[in-house]
Amino acid sequence: MIRTNETIEEFLAQHSADVAEAVRRAAAAEVMPRFRQLAEHEVDQKSGPHDLVTDADRLAEKYLTEALGALLPGSVVVGEEAVHADPATYEAVCGDAPVWIVDPVDGTRQFVNGDDGFCTLVALAQRGVLLASWTYAPARDQLATAIRGQGAFLDGERLISGAPEPGRDLEIATSHPDYTTDEQKRALLGLWTDGVAPRPCGSAGLEYLAVARGELDAIAFSWEAAWDHAAGILLVEEAGGTHLTLTGEPFRVTGDNALPFTAARDEATARRVAGLLSGGV
Structure with a gap:
């Protein structure tokens, strides 16, 4: 939990691993038990047949909203499902408070189809500046993280994007x-x-x-x-x-x-x- 007068940078230095653990726990509790086990009543459409939402989306977002808010008091959460329910909550992305930007199941169609190509996304931003991110693919047990100015990592290994091979499409x-x-x-x-x-x-x-x-x-x-x-x-x-x-x-x-x-x-x-x-x- 952030202390009085603690900066966001200090919070991340102390608690980045705690955020990663919250993301893992949310997926373990609400996403993976439903992977390839979804009942018909656990899948709904939002704006149309290609815009799906499941109980895993809703419950994982609820889990993360509670966990991330407890880790960083005074922060707000902007989650895909909460914004669908109340579009006005999206305005917090532009506000002064630290904001957690959450997609509980990114790749819902893949998730519904039993494909392992889905992930949980969490980013921390303030005043429009991205400060840290967590990308977790639970079916592949891969966790990618980034903190501004400190590099990007996949399962602890530094990521370097490099340049395309010359002459290749x-x-x-x-x-x-x-x-x-x-x-x-x-x-x-x-x-x-x-x-x-x-x-x-x-x-x-x-x-x-x-x-x-x-x-x-x-x-x-x-x-x-x-x-x-x-x-x-x-x-x-x-x-x-x-x-x-x-x-x-x-x-x-x-x-x-x-x-x-x-x-x-x-x-x-x-x-x-x-x-x-x-x-x-």
């Missing part, structure tokens, strides 16, 4: 067609060109992890919900990568970004992808 994960409007599809058309190999994305959090590991060259996404991007943006940054919107500015977790945007394993790749996206608009 850029591998880019893009917004999945099932979640993309016609206008957004047109904006992404710039990636269908020589030297680029685009494919639909899976779990956003795991795609960011792939960029940070140097296994994927870039992502190109057309939506800006903070819970999908906050943890991954910091992970890519701390691994040596960068991110750009169509105006050439970094992606802002507080919103109002020129979309689509990219996060890439190095600056040259980010600029190339951003340029192709601008041509597709």
